Amino acid sequence: MMLELSGVSTGYGRTTVVHDVDLAVAEGTLTAVLGHNGAGKTTLLKAVLGLLPARSGTVRLAGDDVTRRPTHRRVRAGIAYVPQGQQSFGQLTARENLQVVADAYGAAGRRRTDEAMDLFPALRDLLGRQAGLLSGGQRQQLAIARALVTGPRLLVLDEPAEGIQPNVVTEIYAAITTLTASGGLSALLVEQHLGYAVEHAAEYAVLTAGRVTHRGTGGGADAVAGAREAMAL
Numbered sequence: 745m746m747l748e749l750s751g752v753s754t755g756y757g758r759t760t761v762v763h764d765v766d767l768a769v770a771e772g773t774l775t776a777v778l779g780h781n782g783a784g785k786t787t788l789l790k791a792v793l794g795l796l797p798a799r800s801g802t803v804r805l806a807g808d809d810v811t812r813r814p815t816h817r818r819v820r821a822g823i824a825y826v827p828q829g830q831q832s833f834g835q836l837t838a839r840e841n842l843q844v845v846a847d848a849y850g851a852a853g854r855r856r857t858d859e860a861m862d863l864f865p866a867l868r869d870l871l872g873r874q875a876g877l878l879s880g881g882q883r884q885q886l887a888i889a890r891a892l893v894t895g896p897r898l899l900v901l902d903e904p905a906e907g908i909q910p911n912v913v914t915e916i917y918a919a920i921t922t923l924t925a926s927g928g929l930s931a932l933l934v935e936q937h938l939g940y941a942v943e944h945a946a947e948y949a950v951l952t953a954g955r956v957t958h959r960g961t962g963g964g965a966d967a968v969a970g971a972r973e974a975m976a977l
């Protein structure tokens with residue numbers, strides 16, 4: 745398994761928000777976590793990244809127990825995080841947004857920047873534009889491209905479809921599918937809207953008030969219907 749959570753609980757202050765979650769991402773696959781507003785999806789991702797300590801349970805990355813490892817060491821071990829909200833350095837150009845990361849990786853950084861542009865060809869023509877002037881979808885693609893420049897083994901995405909035009913969402917999910925299908929990358933994402941996520945995921949879990957209340961195999965209309973039903977409960 746690329747990522748394996750066993751019995752993970754975490755929260756803020758005195759409040760436990762995520763309770764006893766088991767979740768796995770197999771190598772070269774996408775796992776989706778679905779849940780309504782406030783279900784604890786972002787909080788769960790923070791425990792994966794080490795931005796919040798696990799109060800119980802373990803987090804394993806490619807077999808290594810990283811539960812007590814700080815975020816920067818998890819990142820070095822191959823996790824890349826794309827937070828909610830299409831974040832970029834708005835005053836910098838798209839190219840500069842990629843360069844600030846690529847520079848740390850030398851020739852590999854330049855090669856991976858090129859590969860990311862192949863994945864999102866529309867971005868190539870926009871490299872000279874200030875990131876703050878791009879559309880939400882373009883900024884999301886830029887944020888994903890920047891994460892890919894680090895050469896991750898596991899890409900973690902927080903609501904990549906939120907507030908983005910459907911055609912760009914399709915491109916983003918197609919890109920994730922390409923990356924996982926070619927074998928190199930595993931991905932974990934959380935979504936409120938389940939259509940694309942369940943359709944493209946190998947596995948999915950529904951989070952309700954911080955607990956996994958349903959899980960299933962993704963792909964196809966039946967899976968989407970099953971997930972929809974589970975989320976309506």
Ligand SMILES: Nc1ncnc2c1ncn2[C@@H]1O[C@H](COP(=O)(O)OP(=O)(O)OP(=O)(O)O)[C@@H](O)[C@H]1O
Pocket residue numbers: 756761779780781782783784785786787788936
């Ligand atoms: N920094 C924080 N301090 C205290 N409580 C927080 C903090 N961040 C989130 N919470 C609480 O934790 C719960 C889960 O929030 P979280 O952001 O993980 O949900 P979510 O499923 O990602 O929701 P959304 O779809 O709105 O992003 C909510 O009740 C929220 O109020």
